[in-house]
Amino acid sequence: MQRVVVLGGGVGGTLAANLIARKLKRAIARQEARVAVVDATGRHTYQPGYMYIAMGNERPERLVRSEKSLLDGNVDLVVDKIAGIDVKEQSVALASGETLPYDQLVIATGSRIMPELIDDFDTEAHHFYTPGAAARLRTALDAFKGGRIVIGIAGIPYKCPPAPLEVAFLIESELRERGLRDKTEITFLSPINRAFTIESVSEMAAPILEQKGIHLELLAGIAQIDAERKVAITDAFEEHPYDLLIVVPPHKGAQMLIDSGLAPKSGWLPTDRHTLQVKTVAKPAPGQADEDIPRYANIHALGDTTDLPLSKAGSTAHFEAPIVAERVAAGIEGRKPSGKHADYTGKVMCFFEVGDGKGTLLQFDYEHPPRPPKPNKIWHLGKTVFNKTYWHTVPRGRV
Amino acid sequence: MTEVTTPQITTTLDGRGSFCPGPLMELIRGMREAEVGDVLAVLSSDKGSKTDIPKWIEKAGHNLIGVFTRDGYDEIIVEKVR
Numbered sequence: 121m122q123r124v125v126v127l128g129g130g131v132g133g134t135l136a137a138n139l140i141a142r143k144l145k146r147a148i149a150r151q152e153a154r155v156a157v158v159d160a161t162g163r164h165t166y167q168p169g170y171m172y173i174a175m176g177n178e179r180p181e182r183l184v185r186s187e188k189s190l191l192d193g194n195v196d197l198v199v200d201k202i203a204g205i206d207v208k209e210q211s212v213a214l215a216s217g218e219t220l221p222y223d224q225l226v227i228a229t230g231s232r233i234m235p236e237l238i239d240d241f242d243t244e245a246h247h248f249y250t251p252g253a254a255a256r257l258r259t260a261l262d263a264f265k266g267g268r269i270v271i272g273i274a275g276i277p278y279k280c281p282p283a284p285l286e287v288a289f290l291i292e293s294e295l296r297e298r299g300l301r302d303k304t305e306i307t308f309l310s311p312i313n314r315a316f317t318i319e320s321v322s323e324m325a326a327p328i329l330e331q332k333g334i335h336l337e338l339l340a341g342i343a344q345i346d347a348e349r350k351v352a353i354t355d356a357f358e359e360h361p362y363d364l365l366i367v368v369p370p371h372k373g374a375q376m377l378i379d380s381g382l383a384p385k386s387g388w389l390p391t392d393r394h395t396l397q398v399k400t401v402a403k404p405a406p407g408q409a410d411e412d413i414p415r416y417a418n419i420h421a422l423g424d425t426t427d428l429p430l431s432k433a434g435s436t437a438h439f440e441a442p443i444v445a446e447r448v449a450a451g452i453e454g455r456k457p458s459g460k461h462a463d464y465t466g467k468v469m470c471f472f473e474v475g476d477g478k479g480t481l482l483q484f485d486y487e488h489p490p491r492p493p494k495p496n497k498i499w500h501l502g503k504t505v506f507n508k509t510y511w512h513t514v515p516r517g518r519v
Numbered sequence: 520m521t522e523v524t525t526p527q528i529t530t531t532l533d534g535r536g537s538f539c540p541g542p543l544m545e546l547i548r549g550m551r552e553a554e555v556g557d558v559l560a561v562l563s564s565d566k567g568s569k570t571d572i573p574k575w576i577e578k579a580g581h582n583l584i585g586v587f588t589r590d591g592y593d594e595i596i597v598e599k600v601r
Binding site for chain 1 (some may be wrong): 531533536538539540541542543544547550551562567568571577578579580597601
């Protein structure tokens with residue numbers, strides 16, 4: 121019996137498990153293989169919807185489904201917290217005390233927000249990375265009557281890179297509609313030397329910021345909040361006073377990966393950019409060449425979990441899952457991975473809202489940077505339709 | 520040949536192989552953990568670092584000691600001033 125264990129029931133874990141079960145259908149029927157997903161909650165949340173709770177057009181209950189309802193009938197679901205991974209024993213320890221042995225392991229434990237790393241974050245800063253925080257931001261926006269809005273980022277990488285820019289654009293549109301725009305100063309603090317990490321997207325976004333009168337400050341990652349003076353302080357010690365503060369909280373990978381010795385302090389799991397195999401060294405020695413680091417043949421990672429220089433977004437996991445599925449199935453069947461899903465090319469595709477009912481599309485891979493089309497209503501509509509149909513498409517591998 | 524004398528480096532942050540803004544983020548993290556007076560070296564193979572990192576150092580008011588081109592990467596040395 122070959123055992124496939126998938127850690128995490130987010131986009132990556134769910135889709136990878138379903139695709140693996142499909143590829144191993146015959147082996148599963150012959151009881152030669154089993155596929156199990158381990159998830160702490162047993163609930164699957166559509167996290168891109170959180171931003172829309174803050175923007176007033178989504179409800180939290182519409183963003184959650186039972187994980188079991190999204191899994192192929194041949195995938196077992198284990199609802200338990202993951203305590204650790206023992207790569208020597210090839211087993212996963214669960215919080216309940218149970219141990220799950222594996223022949224093939226898929227790690228899709230995602231990222232976690234760490235607002236506690238910044239003092240007074242919870243009382244001063246709004247964000248949209250949980251349904252509760254997004255709802256509180258909505259309440260604050262409803263009560264807002266004008267003043268200074270500061271939107272910033274406390275560390276890279278974070279989930280859904282376009283989101284803070286999208287929020288700036290959408291809030292600006294909303295305030296214009298509510299007749300509050302001329303009473304409001306909006307500042308966008310970018311932690312890097314341009315508006316967005318990808319140059320071509322930055323070139324598209326910067327003129328839109330300017331056109332909308334949103335002040336852009338560069339090299340201004342948020343490091344501290346002075347609650348008494350209502351000032352956001354950047355890592356370059358510059359101060360930005362606010363009446364309403366919106367900050368992308370610091371993010372890290374799963375603590376369990378750090379504790380298991382697989383990931384460095386950041387928690388992002390060292391992963392091969394093409395094979396998606398996990399590397400055997402959490403932190404390379406200074407100057408150690410990447411190609412000299414062996415990969416685990418039977419451990420793959422995808423989605424936010426990895427340290428790859430790609431968007432931490434469901435879309436990344438979505439396009440990585442077929443590669444993981446092909447490689448895991450090949451490992452079980454004792455063959456070489458083949459076909460168009462043998463290696464990951466870095467493909468990511470996501471919609472980008474610019475406000476006023478318009479959007480654009482970012483599509484790229486390792487070799488081709490995005491060339492976003494001129495924002496229009498079609499791409500905004502595309503995002504709306506995608507969000508509504510997600511449950512029937514992505515987790516089941518239909519798109 | 521002249522070799523610029525640099526103060527003793529307290530911490531070296533190896534950002535080689537990571538893309539923009541990886542090395543800059545490494546430096547910002549390193550600066551938070553360092554003491555005033557510490558000298559940090561960032562190694563980067565990303566071309567953008569040579570301009571972006573000195574700009575951030577200037578903005579943050581730290582002391583840029585130098586940008587040195589090494590074999591296949593750049594070494595940016597900075598003293599934490601505040």
